[in-house]
Amino acid sequence: MRKTIIVSNRLPVKISESNGEYNLQPSEGGLATGLGSIYREGNNIWVGWPGQEISDPKEQETVTKQLRKMNLLPVFLSQDEINNYYEGFSNETLWPVFHYMGVYARYDQGYWDAYYQVNKKFRDIILKIADPGDIIWIHDYQLLLLPGMLRAELPEISIGFFQHIPFPSFELFRLIPWRAEILEGMLGADLMGFHTFDDTRHFLNAVSRILPAQTSANVVSYNDRAIVVETFPMGIDFEKYSKLGSDPEVQKQMERLKENFQQEKLVLSIDRLDYSKGILQRLQAFELLLQLHPEYIGKVVLYMIVVPSRDTVPQYKDLRDEIDKLVGNINARFRTLAWHPIQYFYRSFPIETLSALYNFADICLVTPMRDGMNLVSKEYVASRNNNDGVLILSEMAGASKELIDALIVNPNNIGAITRSIVEAINMPKAEQERRMKAMRTVVAKFNVNHWVKLFMTRLREVNEMQQNMLAR
Ligand code: GDG
Numbered sequence: 001m002r003k004t005i006i007v008s009n010r011l012p013v014k015i016s017e018s019n020g021e022y023n024l025q026p027s028e029g030g031l032a033t034g035l036g037s038i039y040r041e042g043n044n045i046w047v048g049w050p051g052q053e054i055s056d057p058k059e060q061e062t063v064t065k066q067l068r069k070m071n072l073l074p075v076f077l078s079q080d081e082i083n084n085y086y087e088g089f090s091n092e093t094l095w096p097v098f099h100y101m102g103v104y105a106r107y108d109q110g111y112w113d114a115y116y117q118v119n120k121k122f123r124d125i126i127l128k129i130a131d132p133g134d135i136i137w138i139h140d141y142q143l144l145l146l147p148g149m150l151r152a153e154l155p156e157i158s159i160g161f162f163q164h165i166p167f168p169s170f171e172l173f174r175l176i177p178w179r180a181e182i183l184e185g186m187l188g189a190d191l192m193g194f195h196t197f198d199d200t201r202h203f204l205n206a207v208s209r210i211l212p213a214q215t216s217a218n219v220v221s222y223n224d225r226a227i228v229v230e231t232f233p234m235g236i237d238f239e240k241y242s243k244l245g246s247d248p249e250v251q252k253q254m255e256r257l258k259e260n261f262q263q264e265k266l267v268l269s270i271d272r273l274d275y276s277k278g279i280l281q282r283l284q285a286f287e288l289l290l291q292l293h294p295e296y297i298g299k300v301v302l303y304m305i306v307v308p309s310r311d312t313v314p315q316y317k318d319l320r321d322e323i324d325k326l327v328g329n330i331n332a333r334f335r336t337l338a339w340h341p342i343q344y345f346y347r348s349f350p351i352e353t354l355s356a357l358y359n360f361a362d363i364c365l366v367t368p369m370r371d372g373m374n375l376v377s378k379e380y381v382a383s384r385n386n387n388d389g390v391l392i393l394s395e396m397a398g399a400s401k402e403l404i405d406a407l408i409v410n411p412n413n414i415g416a417i418t419r420s421i422v423e424a425i426n427m428p429k430a431e432q433e434r435r436m437k438a439m440r441t442v443v444a445k446f447n448v449n450h451w452v453k454l455f456m457t458r459l460r461e462v463n464e465m466q467q468n469m470l471a472r
Pocket of ligand 1: 030164165234270271272305307347348349350351354371372373374375376377379
C-alpha cells in the first residue's frame with residue numbers, strides 16, 4: 001500500500017529520562033497537530049531526530065522500538081552533528097541569512113560538511129523504508145539537500161518540500177558559498193511550498209540567477225524535470241484555541257489575571273528568544289510610550305514571555321543579556337510602588353497559561369523583524385471568541401499578508417509601534433469587533449487541516465503531471 005513519509009529535523013515527541021528509562025510523550029506543536037491526521041494512519045511514518053543525544057546502541061534500539069509504535073522513526077545524531085549541522089549550519093548560517101541578518105552568518109566549511117553528512121544520514125534511513133509509489137513530504141531549512149539526494153536514488157518517487165522560514169531575496173541568498181548546491185538540493189522535490197508569495201518569488205529568482213534552469217511563472221525546468229513552486233500559508237488548529245477558553249484550568253488562570261490586573265490594559269508579547277523576533281525594538285516602543293504618555297503610567301502593562309532557545313549560540317546569549325538590561329532599566333525608571341510596567345518571563349508555559357493570556361490580553365503585540373508566518377498572531381485571533389482585542393502585527397511576518405485587519409507596523413519604526421499601541425488602547429469596541437471578526441473568518445477557514453489537505457492534493461496532482469510527462 002502507498003504510504004506517506006513525513007520528514008523533519010525534529011520528531012513530534014518529547015523525551016525525558018528518569019532512572020535510566022526513557023519516557024516518550026507526543027509533543028503538541030502546530031505542525032504535529034496538522035500532520036497528526038497523516039502520520040498516525042496505517043503504515044505512514046514520520047522520520048526525524050528525537051531531540052536528544054542517545055549514543056548507546058542498545059538504548060537506541062529500545063527507543064526505536066517505542067517510537068515505531070507511535071509511527072515515528074528516529075535519526076540519531078551525535079553531539080558533534082548537533083553542534084555542526086543543527087546549531088552550526090542550520091542556525092548560524094542559514095537562519096540569519098534567510099532572516100535578512102547577513103552580518104550574523106558564519107560560513108564555515110566544517111558546518112557545511114556536517115550539514116551535508118546529516119542530510120545523507122536522513123537519506124539513508126529513508127531509502128531503507130521507501131517503496132515505489134510512496135509520497136515523501138520534507139520540512140524546513142535543516143533538510144534543504146535531502147530532496148536532491150533522494151531524487152538521485154528514487155527518480156520516480158513523489159517528493160514535496162515545505163520551508164517554514166522566509167526565503168530571502170537573491171542579494172542575500174547569493175552570499176552563501178554553497179548557494180548552488182542548496183538550490184540543486186531543493187529542486188529534487190516535485191512541489192516546493194513557501195508561506196508567502198514573496199518567498200516563492202525570491203526562490204524562483206534565485207534559481208534563475210544561480211542555476212542553468214528555466215523558470216516560467218511558477219514552474220522550474222531543471223535536469224529534464226518540472227518543479228512546481230507555490231504559496232501555502234500555514235494555518236493553526238482554530239477549534240483548539242477557540243475551545244480552550246472554556247477549559248476549567250484556563251478559566252481559573254483568567255480569574256487570577258483579572259485579580260492581578262484590575263485597572264490595567266494588558267499588552268501581550270510571546271516569542272522564542274530570537275533576534276528575528278524584534279524583542280528589543282518592541283521594548284523600546286513600550287519605553288517610548290511611557291515617556292511620551294505619562295497618563296498611561298499605572299494603566300498599561302507589557303506581559304512579555306520569552307521562551308528559551310538556542311542560548312548556546314553567542315548572539316542569542318547576548319540578546320538575552322540585552323533584554324534583561326532593557327527590561328530592568330524600564331522597570332526601574334517607570335515603576336511605582338504598586339505597579340511594574342513590564343512583567344517579564346524567560347521560560348515556557350503550558351498551553352493553558354498561553355490560552356488564558358490570549359483570552360485576557362487587550363492587545364497582542366507581534367513585531368518580528370522577519371518571520372516565515374508567525375503562529376502566535378493567529379493563536380491570539382482564534383482565542384478571541386468575544387471578537388474583541390487588538391492585534392498589532394509586523395508587516396515582515398508572513399501572517400500580515402492574511403491578517404490585513406490587524407494594525408500593521410514596520411518593526412523598525414519605533415515611533416509607529418508606539419502610536420499603534422496608543423491607537424489600540426483607544427480603539428472603540430465596534431472597530432475592534434469589525435477587525436477581529438474579519439480576522440477570525442480567515443484563521444478559521446484557512447486552518448492547519450486545510451493547509452495539509454491543500455499541499456497533499458497539489459503534491460498528488462503534480463506527481464500525476466510528472467508521470468504523464470515521463471510516459472510521453
Ligand atoms: C517557525 C517559523 C512559522 C510559544 N511559547 C510557548 C509556546 N509557544 C508556541 C506558540 C506557537 C509556537 O510556539 C511559535 O510559533 P511561531 O510561528 O510564532 O514561531 P517559530 O517557532 O519561530 O516557528 C515561523 C512556524 O515555523 C510555522 O511554519 O510561523 O515563522 O519561524 O505555536 O504557541 N507553546 C507553549 N508554551 C510556551 O511558553 N506550550
